[in-house]
Amino acid sequence: xxxxxxxxxxxxxxxxxxxxxxxVAAHWLKQGLxxxxxxxxxxxxxxxxxVDSVEAHAGxxxxxxxxxxxxxxxxxxxxxxxxxxxxEPVEIAKDPKRRWIDAITLSPSGNLAWNTGKTVxxxxxxxxxxxxxxxxxxxxxxxxxxxxxxxxxxxxxVSLWYPNTEAxxxxxxxxxxxxxxxxxxxxxxxxxxxxxxxxxGWKLGDKPGHMRMTGYPAKPRSLSWSHDGLWLASSxxxxxIVWPFQGDGPQGKAPRECxxxxxxxxxxAFHPGALVLAIGYDDGCILMVRLTDGSxxxxxxxxxxxxxxxxxxxxxxxxxxxxxxxxxAGVLALPS
Amino acid sequence: MSEKIPxxxxxxxxxxxxxxxxxxxxxxxxxKKFAVIVNEFGEAGIDGDLIVGADEEIxxxxxxxxxxxxxxxLIRILxxxxxxxxxxxxxxxxxxxxxxxxxxxxxxxxxxxxxDATRLDAVVTxxxxxxxxxxxxxxxxxxxxxxxxxVIVLNKTDLVTAEELADVEAAIRAINPYAKLHKxxxxxxxxxxxxxxxxxDLDRILDIEPDFLEAGHHHHHAxxxxxxxxxxxxxxDPEKFMPWINDLTQIQGPNILRxxxxxAFKNEPRRFVFQGVHMILDGDLQRDWKDGETxxxxxxxxxxxxxxxxxxxxxxxxxx
Numbered sequence: 001x002x003x004x005x006x007x008x009x010x011x012x013x014x015x016x017x018x019x020x021x022x023x024v025a026a027h028w029l030k031q032g033l034x035x036x037x038x039x040x041x042x043x044x045x046x047x048x049x050x051v052d053s054v055e056a057h058a059g060x061x062x063x064x065x066x067x068x069x070x071x072x073x074x075x076x077x078x079x080x081x082x083x084x085x086x087x088e089p090v091e092i093a094k095d096p097k098r099r100w101i102d103a104i105t106l107s108p109s110g111n112l113a114w115n116t117g118k119t120v121x122x123x124x125x126x127x128x129x130x131x132x133x134x135x136x137x138x139x140x141x142x143x144x145x146x147x148x149x150x151x152x153x154x155x156x157x158v159s160l161w162y163p164n165t166e167a168x169x170x171x172x173x174x175x176x177x178x179x180x181x182x183x184x185x186x187x188x189x190x191x192x193x194x195x196x197x198x199x200x201g202w203k204l205g206d207k208p209g210h211m212r213m214t215g216y217p218a219k220p221r222s223l224s225w226s227h228d229g230l231w232l233a234s235s236x237x238x239x240x241i242v243w244p245f246q247g248d249g250p251q252g253k254a255p256r257e258c259x260x261x262x263x264x265x266x267x268x269a270f271h272p273g274a275l276v277l278a279i280g281y282d283d284g285c286i287l288m289v290r291l292t293d294g295s296x297x298x299x300x301x302x303x304x305x306x307x308x309x310x311x312x313x314x315x316x317x318x319x320x321x322x323x324x325x326x327x328x329a330g331v332l333a334l335p336s
Numbered sequence: 337m338s339e340k341i342p343x344x345x346x347x348x349x350x351x352x353x354x355x356x357x358x359x360x361x362x363x364x365x366x367x368k369k370f371a372v373i374v375n376e377f378g379e380a381g382i383d384g385d386l387i388v389g390a391d392e393e394i395x396x397x398x399x400x401x402x403x404x405x406x407x408x409x410l411i412r413i414l415x416x417x418x419x420x421x422x423x424x425x426x427x428x429x430x431x432x433x434x435x436x437x438x439x440x441x442x443x444x445x446x447x448x449x450x451x452d453a454t455r456l457d458a459v460v461t462x463x464x465x466x467x468x469x470x471x472x473x474x475x476x477x478x479x480x481x482x483x484x485x486x487v488i489v490l491n492k493t494d495l496v497t498a499e500e501l502a503d504v505e506a507a508i509r510a511i512n513p514y515a516k517l518h519k520x521x522x523x524x525x526x527x528x529x530x531x532x533x534x535x536x537d538l539d540r541i542l543d544i545e546p547d548f549l550e551a552g553h554h555h556h557h558a559x560x561x562x563x564x565x566x567x568x569x570x571x572x573d574p575e576k577f578m579p580w581i582n583d584l585t586q587i588q589g590p591n592i593l594r595x596x597x598x599x600a601f602k603n604e605p606r607r608f609v610f611q612g613v614h615m616i617l618d619g620d621l622q623r624d625w626k627d628g629e630t631x632x633x634x635x636x637x638x639x640x641x642x643x644x645x646x647x648x649x650x651x652x653x654x655x656x
Contacts, residue, residue: 022419038419059386060420076388076416099389102412117391137393137409155395155408176398177408195411195447196398218448309419325419 009298010288015048016330023323025064026312027071031085033321034071035310035329036064042071042083045331056081056089063114065106068315074101074114093121093129105150107143113150113163115141120152122163130163140180145187153178153192158202160190172202174210180221185229189249193220199234203249211251213243222267226275231291233258233268233277240268240279242291258289259296269311269320278320280308286322286332299332340455343427344531345440348462349471349478350433353491357462357523358430364527371417371424373410375432386424388413392432394439397446403590403614404446405439411447418453426531427454434477437461437484438593441613444536458533461485461515462523466495468504472511472559479561482508483593483638485515486535494521510559512638513546514596538609538620544596544636561593561640566648568633571600571656574608580654581610581617584647589615592639600631602656 022038032046040057043050057075064073070082078095095101095116104114110125115138122130136155143150144160152159152169155177161169177195184191191201191211197219201211213234220236232250233242239260243250259265259279267280275291284303287296300308300322310323318336323329348354362370371386390409397404410429417427429440437459444456461481464471468490471478482488488508493501501519508517516533518525534540544565577599585592595612597619610619625631635651 022421024419060416062416062419097389100413100416102416117389136395137391137412139412155393177395194398195395195408197448 008296010332010335011298011300013335014300014330014332016328017043017045017050018327019043019323019329020327022325022327023310023329024061025071025073026310026321026323026329027064027066028312028314028319028321029066029071029085030068033312033331034066034083034085035321035323036061036071036073037327040075040077042073042089044085046085048331051085054083054089056083062100062102063104065104065112067106067110072104072106072112074104074116076100078116080104080112080114093123103139103141105141105143107148108145111143111148111163113141113143115139115152120150120161122148122150124148124163132161132163132169134159139178140192142181142183144183145185151181151183151190153181158190158192174200174202176200179219180223182223182225182232184232184245185225189245191223191232193223193234193236195219197236199223199232199243201249201251209248209251211249213241213250213255216241218264222265222269224268224270224277226270226277226291227273228275231256231270231275233270233279235265235268237265238263240265240277240289242277256291258291258294259287261285261287263302267308267311267322269313272313272315272317274317278311278313278322280311280322282307284308284324284328288320300330303328340453341421341425341427342457342532343429343444343454344457344533345437345459346428346430346462347435347437347459347481347484348433348489349464349468349475349481351467352433352462352464353489353520353523354430354433354462357489357491357525358428360523360525361428361527361530366527368426368531369424371420371427373413373427373429375430375435386417386420388417390429392435403438404442404616406443406446407439410440410443411450414450414454426457434475436477436480438480438614441484441536442616445613445616445618456536457531458486458535459484460487460489460530462489462491463504463508465490465492465501465504465519469507472507479511479559480593482511482515483561483563483640485512486533487530488512488515488517489520489523489525489530490517491520491523493519509546511561511563513563514544514636514638536611536618538611538618538622541596541598541609541611541622544598544634561638562642563636563638564642564644564647566635566637566651568652568655569630570633571602571631572633572651572654573656574601574604577601577654580650584650585612585615585617588639588642591641592637594638595636597633597635599633599635600625 043053059076078098080093140153157173159169178192199213216236220234222235242256263281263283284306286299606621
């Protein structure tokens with residue numbers, strides 16, 4: 001839904017950051033913001049200024065995840081590296097063949113997983129490593145909100161794997177190539193993005209079911225759950241597509257469309273405590289939309305070749321960090 | 337966005353000299369920087385900056401089209417490389433010796449993100465003058481690679497006699513008379529002849545004449561993979577032609593490796609140009625027919641077990 005009047009602007013509350021190269025991911029540590037960059041650097045920023053940047057990977061960073069203490073990155077140098085707010089990056093794993101680390105994920109309790117080639121590796125909080133050789137190349141990874149269980153997006157479905165057991169992973173099948181995967185905060189739903197410009201969802205539990213969420217003009221590569229777990233926002237269209245996950249999920253229900261513009265949504269990120277969605281577009285624009293009434297706030301106007309590539313809310317939901325494919329970045333501090 | 341990055345696909349049967357050629361491309365002083373996607377188990381010894389190992393993972397698109405296969409690993413790798421734009425000017429994809437080039441080529445037409453960021457420039461096939469004739473007998477992959485090529489490097493010409501060379505050249509031409517053919521020893525071919533070919537660019541399809549150096553090539557026994565050229569000395573009716581070509585490629589798509597056409601449509605001042613890979617067709621109205629240019633309609637198919645008479649009759653029924 002678009003409003004006829006131009007949205008109220010938050011532009012003056014944005015502090016720009018010059019990251020200088022494609023921002024792969026943004027992440028808030030306790031001490032400040034870190035940006036994972038496509039040239040292999042991790043940039044550290046605090047209180048309105050860049051502190052420094054360190055080379056975490058010899059090549060480029062392909063994926064990143066983190067908690068309050070550290071940013072963990074996977075690179076095209078085949079390494080998994082952890083970087084804190086201070087000190088040098090530390091290598092925690094290395095692929096002997098130097099293959100790309102394609103995806104990485106971290107559970108709330110500190111279990112880590114990454115994949116390279118056809119192999120998925122997990123490393124639990126005690127440092128024990130488990131390896132799974134997948135039948136088809138694993139793509140997106142995500143841990144269940146509780147417990148040591150990993151969802152792996154693959155060809156023709158998603159595997160659910162308990163790394164600490166010898167049992168074969170359970171396979172949720174659906175024909176096609178599954179790219180990214182998300183697990184609902186209540187653990188009841190697994191959703192994947194697909195090559196065929198669609199999302200596919202599985203309801204787990206006693207009465208399992210499929211959910212087909214189609215109609216995207218592009219691949220929905222960015223997914224974000226609302227803090228209450230009742231909504232899943234996605235990119236891939238000219239507005240953010242937000243699916244209702246109340247009750248049995250979105251099957252047969254229409255999604256909400258937020259922030260519809262003449263551009264493609266590339267990133268979405270729900271506020272950690274309110275039904276407010278940050279939406280980034282391929283033309284560089286960022287809008288903030290309140291789900292309850294569709295009202296919009298402008299965070300960043302469109303800027304050529306500066307498509308939004310990364311978002312991160314801080315834990316308190318007071319600051320939104322963003323990064324773009326041309327190396328522009330910034331932090332919005334919400335006015336109190 | 338900015339200009340699309342050209343991608344050259346390098347194929348060739350085992351031992352034909354792909355790696356030698358790749359190393360020549362990478363080390364020669366041409367001022368270009370390449371990102372190279374190599375098959376994981378390929379021969380070692382490739383020097384360069386951005387070398388990426390690939391798994392050649394092929395999957396079928398979920399669109400009901402059985403020959404619409406794409407390379408999943410390639411989509412993922414290109415997505416990763418696009419984050420490092422500016423670090424390279426062009427991309428080379430090396431396939432394994434046994435690979436079918438079609439899924440690689442189709443990836444560029446089927447995947448939207450790949451198509452938005454890159455363009456398939458040409459399929460370059462390296463062949464071995466000494467052993468190709470044997471491979472054509474026992475390896476269907478070798479035949480596919482010749483049939484699919486826009487550019488063929490006939491390598492190791494120093495290992496055969498002039499007569500053997502003429503013979504192997506004729507064998508190649510029986511399958512694919514349209515590719516540009518360059519003879520080479522130790523892959524010493526001019527790099528400029530391999531890159532920036534724009535072989536899949538509709539605007540650059542100027543003619544579809546065979547690339548023969550001399551006329552009077554000797555006749556060959558019928559190959560199962562070969563090319564068929566059809567001409568209507570005039571205009572075609574698009575109302576008849578479009579459904580015909582669509583049906584044809586839907587039904588015979590698995591057998592049609594490549595297709596190309598320049599057509600004169602009734603009441604249309606512009607040339608209609610198309611090119612296809614299996615079932616995937618890409619066509620558009622191009623420039624105006626020039627004064628003095630004969631308004632005729634030509635099609636070329638390269639494929640396996642094609643029925644020439646049937647194709648001819650079908651095409652001729654489209655005449656305006």
